[in-house]
Amino acid sequence: MTKETDTLQLPLALGHDPAADREHLLVSASIAPAVDLVDRWPEWRAPVTVLSGPAGSGKSHLSAIWKGMSEAHDVTDNLRAGRPIPYRQGAFLFEDADRAEFDQTALFHLINTVRQNSGSLLITARSAPGLWDITLADLRSRLQAATLVEIGAPDDALLQQVIVKLFSDRQLEVDQRVVTYLVSRMERSLDAACRIVDQIDRLALARGRRITRALAAEVLTARENAV
Structure with a gap:
């Protein structure tokens, strides 16, 4: 968000404690297959599973839940x-496999270890393994045999649930019309939802105002202008 005028009293960067366990996981059609994957463990169809989805789709939340389980x-x-x-x-957990280089031979051996010892390996990425830059033929073959579970972009139902939850985590109640307004105009991303709620909360605190559609619109406009 663009910088506010110097006359504003900026709020302290107080921490918030968002509920991020399985009990508080929000589910909609776009993420349901991935939630089912987590819930079915350790009864997976294959020992190696790749969970793919766009940035901000919920992969990190799900992998954190699975890691705890x-x-x-x-x-x-x-x-x-x-x-x-x-x-x-x-x-074993390997996150963001397609975001940076990794030791392909080591991953190949890890997959073999998991298969030989009845283990489990969850790999997260933004794209399917067929799109990764894999030069090791044996690893490419192993990844082709993995179960692929894809997460779609968040739908309206999930974004609304997430925004309500994010405000609730901050002990804030917001009119449903504000939530609907945000969902109809924001980027389709859970990460964006987190940033937008944070910016709205900070701006409301700085101005000593309640959260309204006009204030939400100001935040969205500032984000668009900052791009």
Whole structure:
């Protein structure tokens, strides 16, 4: 959001405690297959699953829930840095596989380890494995055999639930007309929803005003102008 005038009393950057466990997970048609994937563990169809979806679609939330359920070892940094993975059994998590280079041989061996020891590996990415820059043929073959679960862009129902929840996490009640207005005009992203709610909350606090559609419109306009 653009900088406010110097006469405003800016609020402190107080922390908020959003409910991010499975009980508070919001579900709609766009994310239902991925939620079902988490709920079915450890009864997965295949030991390796790729969860793909656009930025802000909920992959990180779901992988965090699954990591807590499965007590998975997060091997993302190991694969990025080419460091050995000191575990042979259990569940493993590799996030944002298509966002940066990783040790392809190490991932190939990890997949073999998971398959041989009845483990589980969850890989998150923005795209399907067929679109990744995989040069190791054996790894490409292993990834083709993985289960692919795709998350669509958030639909209106999910965005409305998320925005209400984000305001509720801040102990704020907002008129449903404001929520509907935001959903009809905002970027289709859960990350965007988080940023917009934060900006609206801060601006309302700075001005000592309640949250209205006019204030929400001001935030959306400022975001558009900042692009």
